Amino acid sequence: MRIEADFMRRVADAAAAQTLPRFRQAGLVTNKLAAGFDPVTEADREAELAIRSLIRDTFPDHGILGEEFGAENVGNRHVWVIDPIDGTRAFISGLPLWGTLVGLTDHGDAVAGMMSQPFTGELFWADDAASHYDGPGGARRLATRDTSSIADATMCTTTPALFTGALREAYDRLESSVRLARYGTDCYAYAMLAAGNIDLVVETGLQPYDIVALVPIIERAGGIITTWDGGPAEKAGDIVAAATPALHAAALEMLNR
Numbered sequence: 001m002r003i004e005a006d007f008m009r010r011v012a013d014a015a016a017a018q019t020l021p022r023f024r025q026a027g028l029v030t031n032k033l034a035a036g037f038d039p040v041t042e043a044d045r046e047a048e049l050a051i052r053s054l055i056r057d058t059f060p061d062h063g064i065l066g067e068e069f070g071a072e073n074v075g076n077r078h079v080w081v082i083d084p085i086d087g088t089r090a091f092i093s094g095l096p097l098w099g100t101l102v103g104l105t106d107h108g109d110a111v112a113g114m115m116s117q118p119f120t121g122e123l124f125w126a127d128d129a130a131s132h133y134d135g136p137g138g139a140r141r142l143a144t145r146d147t148s149s150i151a152d153a154t155m156c157t158t159t160p161a162l163f164t165g166a167l168r169e170a171y172d173r174l175e176s177s178v179r180l181a182r183y184g185t186d187c188y189a190y191a192m193l194a195a196g197n198i199d200l201v202v203e204t205g206l207q208p209y210d211i212v213a214l215v216p217i218i219e220r221a222g223g224i225i226t227t228w229d230g231g232p233a234e235k236a237g238d239i240v241a242a243a244t245p246a247l248h249a250a251a252l253e254m255l256n257r
């Protein structure tokens with residue numbers, strides 16, 4: 001099914017009405033982990049509730065999977081996958097490197113998605129034909145850049161500290177080979193890859209709500225995104241996104257060496 005740009009903007013606006021007034025404001029932060037720190041805020045919860053309400057009203061026969069409020073009707077053909085604030089640590093730190101992720105799957109395949117960063121006024125989204133940008137500088141289609149060599153690549157990850165054991169060895173091997181590595185970008189890194197500003201994103205331990213919305217944005221812009229073993233990125237876990245097929249193949253080879 002085709003999702004129109006107007007609906008993506010409505011979803012982005014509904015979420016922004018909850019997140020923006022709470023950004024860089026003192027607010028309640030709850031830790032979801034007994035051992036460790038996995039923050040959730042009032043903004044996360046209220047934004048997801050707003051998105052769920054809009055989806056239910058517009059597509060009552062669709063399922064929903066969200067980070068904060070779980071699954072409903074996920075056995076249906078079409079399922080929306082929501083991360084109301086991807087990058088909550090950035091959000092509570094006042095850094096504009098977070099975004100609202102909303103993706104649509106059809107029989108498990110990601111077919112449409114959006115990443116909204118309301119503080120910077122940016123919307124990255126994909127339909128069944130292309131990836132698009134709305135924001136400062138005007139609207140345009142997104143396209144990855146033509147980087148095929150790891151030695152020429154700029155790579156992002158949330159933090160190398162998330163990689164442990166053999167995964168850390170593999171990640172360090174790749175990072176030592178790229179031109180530039182940057183950290184702490186969460187979902188914004190994937191948007192920058194689709195926009196042609198970076199070349200690789202490598203991450204571990206993702207959940208479906210962390211990645212489903214970003215899959216069509218990367219793919220419709222010309223990039224490749226899979227798990228480390230080359231499987232569908234919708235399954236989440238360990239993820240590699242690359243600007244070109246050649247760069248993706250080289251990254252996989254190095255990670256799995």
